[in-house]
Amino acid sequence: MLGTERKQQLRISRSLTAAYVFLACVGLQIYASRAGLLEAEHGWRVAMLCLANITLWYGLLRSGLNLRFRDPALTMPQVLAAMTIIVYAYSISDRIHGSIMMLLTLVQVFGIFTMSLRDARLAGLYSLTLMGIVMVYKSITDPVHYPYQVEVAHFVLLAAILPTISSLAAQLSAMRARLQSQKNELAQAVTRIQILATRDELTGLFNRRHMLEVLTQHQKRLIRSGHHRFCLALLDIDHFKRINDTHGHGVGDEVLREFAATLQRALRDTDVLARWGGEEFLLLINDTSPDLAIIGVDRARELLAASPLLAHMPDLKVTFSAGLTGYDDVEELSTCIERADRALYRAKSEGRDRTVIDDAPPPQVGVAGTERLTAAH
Numbered sequence: 045m046l047g048t049e050r051k052q053q054l055r056i057s058r059s060l061t062a063a064y065v066f067l068a069c070v071g072l073q074i075y076a077s078r079a080g081l082l083e084a085e086h087g088w089r090v091a092m093l094c095l096a097n098i099t100l101w102y103g104l105l106r107s108g109l110n111l112r113f114r115d116p117a118l119t120m121p122q123v124l125a126a127m128t129i130i131v132y133a134y135s136i137s138d139r140i141h142g143s144i145m146m147l148l149t150l151v152q153v154f155g156i157f158t159m160s161l162r163d164a165r166l167a168g169l170y171s172l173t174l175m176g177i178v179m180v181y182k183s184i185t186d187p188v189h190y191p192y193q194v195e196v197a198h199f200v201l202l203a204a205i206l207p208t209i210s211s212l213a214a215q216l217s218a219m220r221a222r223l224q225s226q227k228n229e230l231a232q233a234v235t236r237i238q239i240l241a242t243r244d245e246l247t248g249l250f251n252r253r254h255m256l257e258v259l260t261q262h263q264k265r266l267i268r269s270g271h272h273r274f275c276l277a278l279l280d281i282d283h284f285k286r287i288n289d290t291h292g293h294g295v296g297d298e299v300l301r302e303f304a305a306t307l308q309r310a311l312r313d314t315d316v317l318a319r320w321g322g323e324e325f326l327l328l329i330n331d332t333s334p335d336l337a338i339i340g341v342d343r344a345r346e347l348l349a350a351s352p353l354l355a356h357m358p359d360l361k362v363t364f365s366a367g368l369t370g371y372d373d374v375e376e377l378s379t380c381i382e383r384a385d386r387a388l389y390r391a392k393s394e395g396r397d398r399t400v401i402d403d404a405p406p407p408q409v410g411v412a413g414t415e416r417l418t419a420a421h
Contacts, residue, residue, distance in 0.1 A: 051116070052105065052108070052116075055105050055110070055116060055117045055118075056102065056105045056106060058117065058158070059101050059102060059105055059122065060098075060102070061154075062122065062126065062151070062154050063098045063102075066094035066095070066097060066098055066126070066129070067094070068147060070090070070091040070094050070095070072137075072140065072143060072144070073086070073087035073088075073090045073091055073133065073137070074087055074091065076137065076138075076139075076140045081138065081139050081140050082136075082137060082138055082139075082140060083136075083138075086136040086137070086138075089136070090129070090132070090133045090136065090137075093129055093132070094129060097125055097126070097129055101118065101122055101125075104118065105118070117158055119155060119158045119159050119163070120155075120159060120163045120166075120167065123151060123152070123154070123155040123159070123167050124167065124170060126151045127148060127151055127152075127167065127170065127171040127174065128174070130144060130147050130148045130151065131148070131171070131174050131175055131178055133147075134148075134175070134178060135178045135181075135182055138186075138189040139189055141182075141189070141190065142194070142198065145198060145201070145202065148171055148175065148202070149202075149205050149206070149209065151171075152164075152167060152168060152171065152206060152209045153209055155167055155213075156209060156210075156212055156213035156216055159213060159217075160217055161210075161213055161214045161217040161218075164209070164210050164213030164214070164217070165210050165213075168206040168207065168209065168210045171202075171206060172202055172203060172206050175199070175202055176199055179195040179198060179199055180195075182195070183195045241253075241254070242254040244318075244319040246297055246300055246301060246319070247300055247301055247304035247305075247319050248301075248304070249304050249308075249317055249318050249319045249325070250316065250317075250318040250319075251318065251319060252318065252319070252320055252321060252326075254318070255316070255318035255320070255326055255328075256377070258316055258318075258328065259276075259328065259377050260377065262274055262328065262330070263371070263373070263377055266371070266373045267373050270373070272330065272331055273331065273332070273333070273370065273371065273373075274328055274329060274330050274331065274332070274370075274371055275328075275329040275332060275333065275334050275337040275368060275369065275370045275371065276326065276327070276328060276329075276368070276369055276370075276371060276380055276381060276384045277326070277327040277329065277337065277341055277366050277367065277368040277369075277384060277399070278320065278324060278325075278326055278327075278366065278367045278381070278384040278385055278387070278388045279307075279324065279325040279326075279327060279341075279364050279365070279366045279388075280323055280324050280325075280364060280365050280366075280388055280392070281299065281300075281303060281323040281362060281363075281364050282362075282363045282364055282365055282392075282396040282397060283396075284296065284299070284322075284323035287299055287360070287362075291357070291360070295354070295357070295360075298354055299353060299354065299360075299362060300319075300323065302353045302354060303325075303348070303353065303362060303364070304317065304319065304325070306344070306347055306348050306353065307325070307327075307344045307348075309347060310340065310343045310344035310346075310347045311327070311340060311344065312330075312340065314330040314331065315327065315328060315329050315330060315340065316328040316330075326381070326384075327341070327366075329341075333370055334368050334369060334370045334401045334403050335401075337368060337370075338368055338399055338401060341366050341368060341399050342399065345363070345364070345397075345399075348362060348363070348364070349361075349363070363396065363397040364397070365388060365391040365392045365396045365397060365398060365399075365400075366387075366388060366391060366398075366399040366400070367383075367384045367385060367386065367387025367388030367389070367390065367391055367399075367400055367402060368384065368387060368399055368400070368401045368402070369383045369384045369387055369401065369402045369403060370403060383402050384402065386402055387400040387401065387402035388400070390402075
């Protein structure tokens with residue numbers, strides 16, 4: 045009955061809630077007809093009109109046609125239609141027409157929770173103008189049931205109530221705007237906090253803390269499944285201190301940013317690169333062995349050498365050294381990272397601008413590793 049989409053369900057439920065106003069109007073017309081206070085034909089005419097209105101809006105909302113409009117809730121059209129029907133009911137209700145006015149104000153109250161200030165004022169002006177015209181017309185054509193003294197009192201009452209409701213609409217509209225603004229600011233703040241918590245501010249890569257969380261997730265997946273083995277490579281920009289000392293830290297920051305961007309272009313979507321600290325980067329290479337993982341590292345090296353890293357400093361050549369190793373599912377992550385670090389040290393010792401693979405078997409499993417392995421299986 046309400047559909048499956050949450051926002052549509054809310055819109056339909058609101059429309060059906062407002063339908064109680066029409067049902068009250070129908071009930072009042074039927075009662076008046078049976079009590080002899082209203083012609084039966086008039087009562088049934090209003091009842092059919094109310095039921096047709098309920099069906100129309102439910103059909104539009106349930107079918108999804110409402111989504112084509114600027115306001116998918118169709119609040120303003122529903123409110124104007126309801127007011128028109130209620131004013132019509134007022135014009136044919138004879139001796140009970142005074143009770144219909146309550147329904148008019150109820151519709152206006154319903155609208156203020158979703159309408160903008162402008163729409164609420166327009167709706168109030170529309171109902172007051174339309175009701176005023178009907179009151180004048182009925183006091184002339186049917187002074188027995190609509191004496192002008194009573195109609196003047198009714199109009200003055202409406203003229204006092206409807207602007208008051210519009211004023212409440214203004215306050216609610218301002219409150220909604222403030223709440224929405226605060227909600228947006230809070231969402232932006234949460235997003236910034238999440239970025240700061242997981243990303244390196246300079247390069248935009250994962251930071252060390254978040255990279256450890258990523259590695260832990262990959263470790264658990266490997267222990268649990270026995271598949272998806274991965275390799276770790278620790279990369280270090282060669283002679284980075286010399287770049288900082290010679291060209292300044294501003295250029296050093298540019299080098300770090302462009303180095304990270306170049307490496308990411310050379311990697312697969314499944315690989316993860318993080319800034320490990322200073323000029324060091326940690327690369328997680330998924331579903332591969334060290335002999336194959338080195339292909340990706342060499343591809344990054346070739347891309348780095350193919351063109352100047354900084355367009356405004358074509359003579360600045362940037363290279364890197366790397367230590368590469370495979371992870372074994374029975375070792376601590378720290379052990380694997382230390383092995384990659386030792387391989388990186390060897391790469392620097394052997395002349396830099398190269399990759400050294402350390403595929404030595406891990407040391408004997410410690411207590412923590414044994415417990416983790418047992419729990420995973």
